[in-house]
Amino acid sequence: MDDNHRSNLSLEDMDRQSMFHGYTSIAQHETDGPFILDKGKGIVITDQHGEEYVDAVAGLWCVNLGWGRREVIDAITAQLEKLSYYHNFTSISNEPAIRLADRVLRLAPLNMSKVFFGNSGSDANDTNVKLVWYYNNILGRPEKKKILSRELAYHGVTIGAGSLTGLPMVHKHFDLPIANVIHVEKPDHYWNAAKGQSEAEYAKDLAEKLDARIQAEGPETVAAFIAEPIMGAGGVVVPPEGYFAEIQQVLKKHDVLMLVDEVICGFGRLGEWFGCDVFGIEPDIMTVAKGLTNGYIPMSGSLVGDKVWDVLESSSAEIGAFGHGFTYSAHPVAAAAGMAVLDVMERENIVEHVADVGAYFQAQLREKFLPHPLIGDVRGVGLMAAVEPVADKSAPMAFDPGLKLGPRLAKLCLEEGMIVRALFQSTAIGFSPPLIVTKAQIDDIIARFAAALARWEKEIIAEGHWKG
Ligand SMILES: Cc1ncc(COP(=O)(O)O)c(C=O)c1O
Structure with missing residues (x-):
C-alpha cells in the first residue's frame, strides 16, 4: 500500500492497519478500534x-x-542537548547514571550493593534470573537453578520473566514457562485460607508448604524465590500478616536467594520508599522500574545485594567480562529523568x-x-x-x-x-x-x-x- 493511501486513512483505521497492540484481542481490536x-x-x-x-x-x-512535570521535562531536554546517548559497556559511564545508581542505593535496603540498569521490568527480571544462575555456577553448584515464583505473579513477558509470571495467558501458546521455574500458591487470605484461619496461621501454613516443596524438589536444586511485595496485576494480593518473615526463614534454611520485584511497589506507592520497608523483606536482588522514571523514559534496574555481588566480584579476574548488557543500559536521558523525578519526590x-x-x-x-x-x-x-x-x-x-x-x-x-x-x-x-x-x-x-x-x-x- 502506498504512503498517500495510508495518510488518507483516519487515525483509527491507520492504527487497525499498522499497529500490533500488546494484551489486546486482535479480533476485538479489528471491530472496536483503538x-x-x-x-x-x-x-x-x-x-x-x-x-x-x-x-x-x-x-x-x-x-x-x-x-x-516541568522539572522533569526540563531535565530531559537539557540532557538531550548535552549527551543524548552512550552505552555503558567496557567501563564507559555518564554522570546522570552514576548519580542515579548512588541515589537509588541510598534509598534501598542497606545491603544492596550495585545497580545494573535495563529498560523494562521484564528485562531486569531476566537479568536477575541470569544473575542467579551465574552466581550458582560460580559457586560450583550448577544443579541449583530452580526459581520459585507464585501463581498469578506478574514479572513481565520476556522468556525468562514471562516464565516467572504466573498467568496462564502469558504461558499458553508461547511454550512457557521454561524449565526450572515453579509456581507455588499465591498468598491470598481472602480466597485461599481455610475457613476461620487467621492471617498469621495461613502465613505459617504457606511457609510450611514452601518448605515441603523445596524439600521435595531437593534444596540443592532450588536457587531463588521471587515475589512482588504486593502482587499487582494478579489481583493486588496483600500478603497475610507475617508472610514474608515466615517465608524468609524457609529460604535462609535452604540457602535460597530472595528476589523482590519492586516494579510497582517501589518508589513510594505503598507509603514507604519500597515494599521491602513495609513488609520487612531482606532482598538479595531487587527489581525496580516504572516509578523510577515515572514513565517519562523507559528504565529499569536490578539492585544486586552484597551476598551476590561479593561472589561476582571475587570470581571476576578469573572469568573475565560479565557477558550481559543492553544497548540502552544506563541511558543518560532516562537517568536524568530518574534524577529529576527523585528531586520532585524528595522536595514535595x-x-x-x-x-x-x-x-x-x-x-x-x-x-x-x-x-x-x-x-x-x-x-x-x-x-x-x-x-x-x-x-x-x-x-x-x-x-x-x-x-x-x-x-x-x-x-x-x-x-x-x-x-x-x-x-x-x-x-x-x-x-x-x-x-x-x-x-x-x-x-x-x-x-x-x-x-x-x-x-x-x-x-x-x-x-x-x-x-x-
Ligand atoms: C511487578 C512487575 N514486574 C515486572 C513488570 C514488567 O515490566 P515491563 O512491562 O516494563 O516489562 C511489571 C509490569 O507491569 C510488574 O508489574
Whole structure:
C-alpha cells in the first residue's frame, strides 16, 4: 500500500492497519478500534476527541507524579542537548547514571550493593534470573537453578520473566514457562485460607508448604524465590500478616536467594520508599522500574545485594567480562529523568503524602464498598488497591472470569470519565492513582466508581448473572 493511501486513512483505521497492540484481542481490536490518547496534565488524560478522564491507574502503575512535570521535562531536554546517548559497556559511564545508581542505593535496603540498569521490568527480571544462575555456577553448584515464583505473579513477558509470571495467558501458546521455574500458591487470605484461619496461621501454613516443596524438589536444586511485595496485576494480593518473615526463614534454611520485584511497589506507592520497608523483606536482588522514571523514559534496574555481588566480584579476574548488557543500559536521558523525578519526590515529600492520602483512600474504599452486597473484598496498602465484586459474598464465590464482567465494569468506569484496571483472572478492579492525588480527587474517584458499579449491578441483574 502506498504512503498517500495510508495518510488518507483516519487515525483509527491507520492504527487497525499498522499497529500490533500488546494484551489486546486482535479480533476485538479489528471491530472496536483503538482508544487514542492525546495529552495529559496532572492526573487527567485527554483523548483525541477532547474527552477527559481521571487516570486512577497512573498509566500502568507508573506515572506517579502525573503528567506534565516541568522539572522533569526540563531535565530531559537539557540532557538531550548535552549527551543524548552512550552505552555503558567496557567501563564507559555518564554522570546522570552514576548519580542515579548512588541515589537509588541510598534509598534501598542497606545491603544492596550495585545497580545494573535495563529498560523494562521484564528485562531486569531476566537479568536477575541470569544473575542467579551465574552466581550458582560460580559457586560450583550448577544443579541449583530452580526459581520459585507464585501463581498469578506478574514479572513481565520476556522468556525468562514471562516464565516467572504466573498467568496462564502469558504461558499458553508461547511454550512457557521454561524449565526450572515453579509456581507455588499465591498468598491470598481472602480466597485461599481455610475457613476461620487467621492471617498469621495461613502465613505459617504457606511457609510450611514452601518448605515441603523445596524439600521435595531437593534444596540443592532450588536457587531463588521471587515475589512482588504486593502482587499487582494478579489481583493486588496483600500478603497475610507475617508472610514474608515466615517465608524468609524457609529460604535462609535452604540457602535460597530472595528476589523482590519492586516494579510497582517501589518508589513510594505503598507509603514507604519500597515494599521491602513495609513488609520487612531482606532482598538479595531487587527489581525496580516504572516509578523510577515515572514513565517519562523507559528504565529499569536490578539492585544486586552484597551476598551476590561479593561472589561476582571475587570470581571476576578469573572469568573475565560479565557477558550481559543492553544497548540502552544506563541511558543518560532516562537517568536524568530518574534524577529529576527523585528531586520532585524528595522536595514535595511524596512518600509522606502517600502515607497520608493512602490511608484515607484505603479507609474510604472500605467504608463505601465493603457493605455493598456485591463487593466481597477491598484490599490494598497506600495508593494501590483492588475492589472485588463476587457472585456470592457468604461463600465466597467468584464470578466466572470467562464472563469478563471485570472488563465490563472497567468500561463503565471509562464512561464515567475514569480509567481503572480490570485485573487478570478475576472480576477485581485495580486502582493505583498517581501519587500526587489529593483527598478531593480520591473522593471523585470513589464517586465515579460508585456510579459505574450501580450501572454494572443493573446490567448483571438484567442479564441474570446475579440475583441482587
Ligand atoms: C511487578 C512487575 N514486574 C515486572 C513488570 C514488567 O515490566 P515491563 O512491562 O516494563 O516489562 C511489571 C509490569 O507491569 C510488574 O508489574
